[in-house]
Amino acid sequence: MSKVLEEKLEKMSPEEQKLWALRHTAEHVLHTALQNLYPKLKKAMGPATSEGFYHDFDLDEKITEADFPKIEKEMQRLIDLDLPLIQEFVDVKKARDIFKGNPYKFEWVDEIEKRGEKFSLFKIGDIDLDLCSGPHVESTGKVKAFKLLSVAGAYWHGDEKNKMLTRIYGTCFPSKDDLLKYLEHVKLAKSNDHRKLGQELDLFCFSDLVGKGLVMYTPKGTIIKNELQKALMNACKEFGAMEVNIPHMAKLELYETSGHAQKFKDELFVVKSHHKEEFVLKPVNCPHHTQIYASRPRSYKDLPIAYVESTQQHRDEKPGAIGGLNRTRSFEIDDGHTFCTKEQITEEVIKLIKTAEKFYKQLNMWGNHWVSLSFRDPKTPEKYIGDEKDWQTAQKMLLDVNKTLKLNGKIIEGEAALYGPKIDIMMKDSLNNDVQLGTFQIDFAMPKRFDLKYVDQKGKEQTPIMIHRAILGSYGRFIANLLEKTGGAFPTWLSPVQVKVLPISERQIEYATEETKKLKDVGIRVELDDRNETLSAKIRDAQNEKVPYMVILGDKEIEKDEVSIRNREGKNSTMKLSKFIDIIKNEIENYQ
């Protein structure tokens, strides 16, 4: 068994290990069934995953979901035969003999030979023999509830230079009940897809005329974005950050100096001037911020200097990478850079992450996340800039921060930024994919490349360190995630419409207009539903819009000079309008 797999299994509970073995067996059943149905197919590889399993194979014939019933039937046949899974060990020669004509398995054989491990094979009855170190359940009959989910392409070894194989995803559970529950859960999560909710709640849109991956926020979506921005900028100013503002383009030279141009040249938008000049739309803000820092001499007494702004960035992403609000070609982020001494780094990062924690907690998002310690991949040093020693120092600092703040971060090698390691706040989206929101990055390299300086106590010039940071990251991604978590029922302070006034009949419209104005005058976002509809219809619509409060006005309310309040949970109460204003104002202020 490979070291990686061994470590992975060690971390699992006995139940998880059992499920893993079951899914792994289901995967063998899948590839055996495929081999039976498509004799020309070349098996490549297939593991169990946290959600199920998949198998990658090479086949000229096209396979679509329409073929699933046929494949599932063959799988069921193998399951019904209740074939035992038997482990065998062979030598190199035998292994090469068995997988003759299959370059993928040959590669595994070479790899295993190089590692000096034993050639372990698993046999399903007498039908299938595959290179595999297990573990498995004892027989195919143990696979009680499985389902094929989707078919997709996947590069061999995950490298786009390699051939694209066909991948079939499936899942498997100990019982039919568990499987159904899982499928139901997936369906529910998909119904909370931010793209669907954004359309339904009228928050943002796209246009073919404007272009792919270019989002536009509607008035309601803009309210959410602006409220987040206000709250965030206030939070940042609490620890002394100063707002700055930069243009959306710069000369290519700026990014050649920072190192971005070399690494991301295919993703830069180029803007041509009529004066023989060429600019690029800014893909990041750090280089601009270094130039604000560099605009005057700095003393150690000035440090740390923290710049922050909410601003758009533009990246010409590969078409296949674009989707919804999670990856657009123009997006706003809350970006900031702290210039400090080496000694100040840890304290500054801690301060920033604490700010983020507070911000996420306000929105009930702290706890849904996991923390990635995104370190560099020591195997591919060419992907990064800066000194080896600085990287080690920075990564050590992030480990300390992780420990101090009990972030429970996972080290992910290869996820670092070009110039330094990061601590990333990660969330799951409605499709269970990881998305990065907040990020905190230590950068020794860029200040050197821009030749940034400060004067220390002894009057000597020193190079500062840069901390790149975003608390919520991209507003689009953040709003998408918040939408998927809340189903669109935003807290009152973020709700585009906080109160909807519903007169019961035409008789109350005049009165309702006055009450609406009173609410508007105290800064509450309120709408009057004066359509010629029944109360039930108005409530239904307001409910679907996820409006936190409805103010219902009929003859009774007018007579008593009171309002009837219905919240979006369906609870009713009656009170004076002034009292309602106090309650809602209080709720909004306490949130922020």
Added chain:
RNA sequence: GCUGGUGUAGCUCAGUGGCAGAGCAGUGGUAUCGUAAACCAUCGACGGUGUUUCGAUUACACCCACCAGCUCCA
């Protein structure tokens, strides 16, 4: 960019090699209504460009957009 799929009205969905259908929304009316959909009428669409065909929304090709996955993500 790659593999596979999808594209019919603002939204959700039918349907067809020969006049494209519904529900909701919108608009005009009637009812003046008490906590999740009143009633009647009415407007509105085959993503684009070519090809085959007497005739293409339907078949084919290309383009565009969207979806899932892979790759990428400063």
